[in-house]
Amino acid sequence: EAQVTQNPRYLITVTGKxxxxxxxQNMNHEYMSWYRQDPGLGLRQIYYSMNVExxxxxxxxxxxxxSRKEKRNFPLIxxxxxxxxxxxxxxxxxxxxxxxxxxxFGPGTRLTVT
Amino acid sequence: xxxxxQDPGPFxxxxxxxxxxxxxYSNSASQSFFWYRxxxxxxxxxxxxxxxSGNEDGRFTAQLNRASQYISLxxxxxxxxxSATYLCVVIPYNQGGKLxxxxxxxxxxxx
Numbered sequence: 376e377a378q379v380t381q382n383p384r385y386l387i388t389v390t391g392k393x394x395x396x397x398x399x400q401n402m403n404h405e406y407m408s409w410y411r412q413d414p415g416l417g418l419r420q421i422y423y424s425m426n427v428e429x430x431x432x433x434x435x436x437x438x439x440x441x442s443r444k445e446k447r448n449f450p451l452i453x454x455x456x457x458x459x460x461x462x463x464x465x466x467x468x469x470x471x472x473x474x475x476x477x478x479x480f481g482p483g484t485r486l487t488v489t
Numbered sequence: 490x491x492x493x494x495q496d497p498g499p500f501x502x503x504x505x506x507x508x509x510x511x512x513x514y515s516n517s518a519s520q521s522f523f524w525y526r527x528x529x530x531x532x533x534x535x536x537x538x539x540x541x542s543g544n545e546d547g548r549f550t551a552q553l554n555r556a557s558q559y560i561s562l563x564x565x566x567x568x569x570x571x572s573a574t575y576l577c578v579v580i581p582y583n584q585g586g587k588l589x590x591x592x593x594x595x596x597x598x599x600x
Contacts, residue, residue, distance in 0.1 A: 406586060415497070417576065417592030418533070425586050433587060465532060477523070478578075478588065480532035 377402045381466050381481035388456055389489055396451045396484050398466030405471040407449040408433070408478070409441065411462040418465065424449055425471070456488040492516060493579050495591035503599055506567045510594045512577030513559040520582035522553055522560045527574045527593065536562075536575070567598045 379400045408423040420433030424443040440452040467478040522539035539551040550563040574593040
């Protein structure tokens with residue numbers, strides 16, 4: 376089954392404790408992306424990757440890191456989480472022609488930073 | 490001004506009604522446009538692409554007006570199952586791999 380998986384689905388953590396949210400896709404997609412969704416603000420792009428070893432900032436990259444060492448995986452790293460990073464996070468992937476093809480989203484990770 | 494703006498609603502309509510959403514964008518270099526549907530904080534899923542000539546998929550019609558920089562989604566004969574948040578997505582051709590989402594329009598279809 377074609378899918379994007381994220382782990383964990385729910386996470387409560389404390390300020391400053393490093394965490395990683397994993398994202399994996401089995402569709403051999405070149406393009407992957409991370410978003411956060413907050414009430415009234417919609418989805419905002421954090422980082423994206425056009426292919427292995429190629430990453431770039433989206434609209435809200437501050438406080439986040441990513442890596443793309445393998446085509447299928449695109450982890451999101453919060454080195455020192457803060458309460459303003461409490462949000463719903465989605466990972467997505469698509470074929471390289473992102474202008475034409477749909478984004479496939481993972482189920483989301485609900486993160487709470489206290 | 491936000492790059493992509495939608496009326497957040499909620500739109501409360503009876504079953505069978507016709508409802509229309511608009512989405513305005515500020516970047517005239519925008520290349521591709523989509524409507525996504527999101528159910529109650531679940532993952533967004535593609536509803537339909539928006540083509541320059543307009544396109545229809547069953548009860549759903551999408552249109553693009555490049556001169557006025559907006560896209561629209563028309564839903565005819567609304568069903569209870571259409572209740573969701575509708576997100577417009579704009580992809581500018583001159584901003585690398587960025588995708589820009591509107592904040593979403595909430596639709597509630599009542600019996």
